[in-house]
Amino acid sequence: MNTFKEEPDLERLAEAALGLAPEHYVPLSLVGTDGVHRAPLDVQSTSQRFVVVGGAGAGKTVLARHLVSQAARGFLRDKVNEVCPIYIRGIELSRIIADPNYETLAHGRVLLTRSELVSLLSLGKASLWLDGLDELPREAIEDPVLWQMLSGEWKVVISTRPPVHQALAEWQLFELAALDLEQARVFVSKLSPNTDLAEKFIDLISKQQGLLDLVRSPLLLEMLFQVFLVSGSLPDNPTSLFSMTIQTYLERWDSKRSSINILTRSERVHFLSHIARRMYGENRYALYRSEIILVIRDQSTVNFRPEEVLEDITTTGLLRRERDGQFEFAHKSLMMYLIAYGLQDDPADLAILLRENDSAWRELVQLFGALAQKVDDLVEAFLEFGWVTQAAYALSAGSVRNDDLESRVADTVEAQLGSKFIRSAARYWVSKSDEDPIEDLRLRKEEELALFNRATDPTLSAHERGKLFEQFVAAFFGGPFRLINGNVLTLHGEFDLVFELVSKGPFWHDLGGQVLVECKNEAKRANTEQVNHFMQKVNNVQDIRVAFFVARSGVGRAALDAMRVQAANPAKPLVIPISGEQVISELDNNLDREDFFVHIISDAKLMRR
Known part of the structure; x- marks a missing residue:
């Protein structure tokens, strides 16, 4: 010094x-x-x-x-x-x-x-x-x-x-400026001495439209590549990427430890979340060792000395000691994710934290909405503080709609800004979003068709084709449904894709909130055993009213009969088959995607009458 x-x-x-x-x-x-x-x-x-x-x-x-x-x-x-x-x-x-x-x-x-x-x-x-x-x-x-x-x-x-x-x-x-694909290629080549692996990674993301927004950011690109190296999977949104990145850090450390782990992974995340909240609440991005020890002591539910806990969580690489003796997170965005993760069940505490420091409230609210999905309590807290902008933004970040709460926020905004301005702005927004819906629909279907064709490329491995087919199905369901997660492991088995039904109106009212989807990208028709196995898993999950079995080559006659038997029982969820032939037919027309799903669901409902 x-x-x-x-x-x-x-x-x-x-x-x-x-x-x-x-x-x-x-x-x-x-x-x-x-x-x-x-x-x-x-x-x-x-x-x-x-x-x-x-x-x-x-x-x-x-x-x-x-x-x-x-x-x-x-x-x-x-x-x-x-x-x-x-x-x-x-x-x-x-x-x-x-x-x-x-x-x-x-x-x-x-x-x-x-x-x-x-x-x-x-x-x-x-x-x-x-x-x-x-x-x-x-x-x-x-x-x-x-x-x-x-x-x-x-x-x-x-x-x-x-x-x-x-x-x-x-x-x-x-x-x-955001990274273009060539800059991303150069950046990844510097991250890995294995040029073949780096090229494979770039080739893979270049074929997946949902990943292109992630690779435009150096931080997210590096995280995406590290997750790819460890898990071989590619999340398609920042929140999932942050989650997988943290798990990657923790798993990588677990595999390197020669001694017994002091903390479980959930305990590490618990302490890291509280350290992140302390930093943010004080508008700081680093804490000294003595300050972190106090946080650990206040939040400790384990029988270890705070010094041992600090040593354990710093060796993950998520919290790093800098040259001046202070500790800070590997990146501010990871810190924000840990705050939102730790507070996803305590929206009122998040609102109070944002009242102490609102420097990055949009990022925190966006992450909270993606994690918690239901943002009603956070919106209520914002309205109580008189934060109308934050309340409206939180509604946009959440995925579970509340029509009454939306009406309240809209009325509050109108009261503050005036009816004349709101109506004028609404006309502008509608005209802006409807500039060329037919052209947008055509471009979307072209991208989906290209993805479907890549999923059937015989030069790819079965694993690669399977992943691409799941990505295609995720895109195909967009509109009436919103993807929550993929490869979800439950007590009743694994589900390829889990969606939330977001379409509104009388037709959709009795179909529930979540939708389960099975994807089969095989050259032969799905058989009865495969279909029955999926239906059994679906039947064991509470509050599911509709599920889809998407099979590129269709479903065999006996398997289709099993689906009809299930559909005839109003006490059981509808399980609806979708074939590759139906998919191609839908991609070749100019109908809205919601119309397609209305038709196939209506056909399935007829079996119950």
């Missing part, structure tokens, strides 16, 4: 900045307000002050560390014409704003106070990269000291999640 007495040692500071270089970096692109893509190094060399905007996991910190390390290399080569870059996390900057004598750890090795930082900037000897303006608490954002520090003549670069603070409206704004 080096505490400065007079003027900081710039060479030591620059040498420390070299250590910020990320292990895996793929050239990213910045998009200006003019829509032009630019290389980050070019922007850094020509712009005095600019803002990099990107969502969670977009690569802001990786880019910042890369550019700061490159600038430090340039300074060490030419100390006369170059300035020394200084990288500071947003949460650390808030501390030196609050306390002028606080010494922040710059680049993991050098201590700086506020006065030393301002002196270096004002003398033109240093530039500042502030990583994570969104991490600053509200009082720091409103502190004039912050804006005095950022508004001088010196070079300043800021990265932040949206929205951009209004005080930065005059700055040059650049959005961090």
Whole structure:
């Protein structure tokens, strides 16, 4: 450590900045307000002050560390014409704003106070990269000291999640562009020395439309690849990916341990969730060892010393010790997931937590909605606080609809914004969503047909064809149904796909909430044994009223008779067959998908009369 007495040692500071270089970096692109893509190094060399905007996991910190390390290399080569870059996390900057004598750890090795930082900037000897303006608490954002520090003549670069603070409206704004497939290929090749495996992974995701949004984020792409290496499966939404990533971390650690595990996996997640909530509630992204020990002691239900518990949970890799002695999560998005996971049964506590710190409320509410599905209690808590925007957003995040609650929120929004504006906005939204529904439907069916054809590719293994067929069925059911999860293990057996019925109206009213689906991608017809086995599993699950047996080659006559016998019994769920021939016929017409399901369900219902 080096505490400065007079003027900081710039060479030591620059040498420390070299250590910020990320292990895996793929050239990213910045998009200006003019829509032009630019290389980050070019922007850094020509712009005095600019803002990099990107969502969670977009690569802001990786880019910042890369550019700061490159600038430090340039300074060490030419100390006369170059300035020394200084990288500071947003949460650390808030501390030196609050306390002028606080010494922040710059680049993991050098201590700086506020006065030393301002002196270096004002003398033109240093530039500042502030990583994570969104991490600053509200009082720091409103502190004039912050804006005095950022508004001088010196070079300043800021990265932040949206929205951009209004005080930065005059700055040059650049959005961090999403990765394209070629950039994803380069990035994955750096993650794995096995080029064949990396190519197979990229080839697989390029054929699955649902995964393309995930691979556009460096964070999610890396998580997706690590999950693929361990499990061979590919989740198609961020919430499932976070869940599988955490399980991958835990399973990888379990397999490496030579001694007996101290905690179960659920106990580790319990402690990690409470540590994450403590950090977020205090608007921090790191805690010291003594602070974490207190959290563990408060939440402990196990007969181990808190120090032993901390050692166990840190060895998972989810919670990491940094150079300054503090512990932080591998990524903020994982921290947010753990908060939402731990509070999915306590929505009122989540609302209270968001009242303490609302810096990333959208991300937390979105994760909560995906995990809990039913968001009624969270919406009620938001309405009690007078948070109408948050209540409306929570309704959108949930998957189980409540018409009465939706009406209440809509009436509250109308009361606040005025009837005239709401009606005008509604007309705009409807016209925007209905611009070309026929063309959208045609494009969707083309993508589904291509996926169906890939699922029958004889050059692929049976396992690969099976996975592709399940992905096709998941896409095919979209519209009337919403996918909850795949390969769900229950006490009664495994179900390939579990959907939620989201279509409304009298026809759908008596069909219940969840729908179970079996997928058979075989060259021969499904036989009676396969169909009876599925029906037995379905019959053992409570509150299921309809299930589907999707078989590419159809169902044999005897198996079809068994389904008819079940359909004739009103006390049992309807089990409805769908063949590949029916699928192709539906994909060749312009009917809405809901009409297709209405027809086949109606045919099955006729057997009960």
